[in-house]
Amino acid sequence: MTTGTLVLAATPIGDPRDAAPRLGEELATADVVAAEDTRRLKRLLTDLGVAPTGRILSYHEHNEASRTPELVERLVAGDRVVVVTDAGMPSVSDPGYRLVAAAVESGVRVTCVPGPSAVLMALAVSGLPVDRFCFDGFLPRKAGERARVLAEVADERRTIVFFEAPHRLAETLAAMRDAFGADRRAAVCRELTKTYEEVRRGTLAELADWAADGVKGEITIVVAGAERKVASLEEAVSGIRARVAAGERLKDVCAEVAAQTGLSKKALYDTAIAEA
DSSP states (O other): OOOOOEEEEEBBBSSGGSSHHHHHHHHHSSSSSEEEEHHHHHHHHHTTTOOOOSSEEOOTTTTHHHHHHHHHHHTTTTOOOEESSBBTTTTSSSHHEEEEEEEEHHHHOOEEEEEEHHHHHHHSSSOOSSSSSSOOOOOSSSHHHHHHHHHHHOOOOSSEEEEEEEEGHHHHHHHHHHOOOTTTTEEEESSSTTOOEEEEEHHHHHEEEHHOOOOOEEEEEEEOOOOOOOOOOHHHHHHHHHHTTTTOHHHHHHHHHHHHHHHHHHHHHHHHHTOO
């Protein structure tokens, strides 16, 4: 039996001219268009000059669980279902993942229309290292849970990208300052691709002070990774000896500590042996 296709279609994050040429074609010809906000979809259709021929359904966080089986049923029956969110790629901090997982489980083909990404654009313009990065989406709203999550990534050496609501930006930057250190470099990217686009770069302390009076717009935060911790040879060897005493293999521990600290593996091994 031939099944349909699930298409995750990236939509502009601000400027409708950034839409991929194929986006309009997919929206016009899909059997079903599942949209996070049908009103925003209609504005996008107007901007693109597109008249859809298929059915338009709402698909958002409040009905995602109940609507997913219906969409999978349509896919299995052979329909082409296009998913769009308010901005960017569906399933990335937006509805879509649940449907993708269910479609894959049902043997349905899943593809996408590539396009604008707030994550990648913010990373590119941040001025921070881009060779290795991770994306942590939205932080928890409650202060205690947010502090716990930030503590877990405080030693992350890759550049980290976050989303945040404008009314929580000041308290989030202050929490990052406390968790990562006041001097950690970061960038706040606001209203990307829109008329009032702004990229504010500085330390977390500087950015927290700047945001204290309030900031409007769609926000993406990019934070530099933690610098490699440089331990003294004596401190490192002390830790190595404790781990070896607990049953770990000396060579393996020395190799791991060398990678983490930048100290010579041979120096660590020789010193640990000499002090044994």
